[in-house]
Amino acid sequence: MSQVQQSEPAVEPLAPLSGDEQRRVEGRTPWQLFWGRFRRDWVALLALGWVFILLFSAFLAPLFVHLVSHNGPNDIKPQLSNEFNIPVIGPSAQFWGGVDALGRDVFVRTLYGARTSIQVALFATAISVVIGLALGLLGGYFGGKTDTFTSRLTDIVLSLPVFLLAIGISASCGVSINGCLGGLLKPGVWLVTFIIALFGWTYIARIVRGQTLSLREREFVEAARATGFGRLHIMFREILPNLVAPLIVYTTLLIPVNIIFEASLSYLGVGIPPETPSWGRMIADATDGQLYRFAWWMLFFPGVMLVLTTLAFNLVGDALRDALDPRSNR
Numbered sequence: 491m492s493q494v495q496q497s498e499p500a501v502e503p504l505a506p507l508s509g510d511e512q513r514r515v516e517g518r519t520p521w522q523l524f525w526g527r528f529r530r531d532w533v534a535l536l537a538l539g540w541v542f543i544l545l546f547s548a549f550l551a552p553l554f555v556h557l558v559s560h561n562g563p564n565d566i567k568p569q570l571s572n573e574f575n576i577p578v579i580g581p582s583a584q585f586w587g588g589v590d591a592l593g594r595d596v597f598v599r600t601l602y603g604a605r606t607s608i609q610v611a612l613f614a615t616a617i618s619v620v621i622g623l624a625l626g627l628l629g630g631y632f633g634g635k636t637d638t639f640t641s642r643l644t645d646i647v648l649s650l651p652v653f654l655l656a657i658g659i660s661a662s663c664g665v666s667i668n669g670c671l672g673g674l675l676k677p678g679v680w681l682v683t684f685i686i687a688l689f690g691w692t693y694i695a696r697i698v699r700g701q702t703l704s705l706r707e708r709e710f711v712e713a714a715r716a717t718g719f720g721r722l723h724i725m726f727r728e729i730l731p732n733l734v735a736p737l738i739v740y741t742t743l744l745i746p747v748n749i750i751f752e753a754s755l756s757y758l759g760v761g762i763p764p765e766t767p768s769w770g771r772m773i774a775d776a777t778d779g780q781l782y783r784f785a786w787w788m789l790f791f792p793g794v795m796l797v798l799t800t801l802a803f804n805l806v807g808d809a810l811r812d813a814l815d816p817r818s819n820r
């Protein structure tokens with residue numbers, strides 16, 4: 491008997507992938523995934539561009555004054571105001587932002603005010619992140635009495651009337667030129683930075699603690715323990731890298747909060763000294779005696795800069811949160 495042999499179907503060779511298809515199947519790094527999601531948000535890109543423009547403008551403010559304006563932030567020209575201390579020169583070719591009641595260039599003071607706000611916000615945020623990261627990481631990883639201590643400390647600080655305490659500390663340390671604590675805290679930018687950082691670490695500590703409590707039970711942490719690595723290695727080499735994304739997001743959202751905090755203290759006259767330009771101080775000068783009714787530019791320029799800056803940082807923070815979250819569909 492002859493056996494019927496079944497012929498196998500011929501296998502056709504796969505056609506080579508086109509360039510677009512090859513790019514679709516290629517693996518992408520976390521940075522490429524992040525940037526691909528972030529750049530789709532054109533509003534966030536505009537906000538990020540404004541942040542960079544603001545940083546460069548604040549950094550190059552002395553150069554601008556030297557080459558273009560020739561009016562320092564504290565150059566007083568009384569002849570530019572009338573007998574009622576009302577500015578008589580608005581925005582012009584010589585004074586781009588007009589002058590205030592003392593004859594000072596508003597545009598130049600706005601640029602220098604950006605330097606003050608950015609410096610206070612960045613340094614205060616950095617100190618808050620370090621304190622909150624340290625306490626949250628220690629409490630979340632070790633647990634027990636350590637977690638109880640850090641959690642209760644966070645609860646105590648959160649229960650304090652932060653703004654009233656900030657006003658009291660700033661006012662008491664700003665009474666004399668020697669400051670307080672034996673001259674350790676003197677009136678100025680660093681005093682305001684210290685006050686903001688003193689109360690600004692609490693939410694970061696809570697976020698880090700919650701993330702650490704979740705991460706310390708993950709498989710890669712258990713594998714590191716089984717391998718024989720110590721606690722410091724696990725905390726800084728295994729857990730800390732996984733906290734970078736939420737820290738970046740919350741840091742960008744904390745910066746505008748600190749800018750508003752500094753402006754509020756300066757508006758009340760207990761923050762930055764009068765000789766140091768500040769957006770809050772400039773807004774307070776404009777509302778003193780309702781000068782903004784006659785010199786709208788005194789309120790307009792610092793007010794618009796304050797709103798645009800805080801809005802830009804918030805938009806960038808929201809976009810970073812969406813780009814770093816793989817579960818987001820944006």
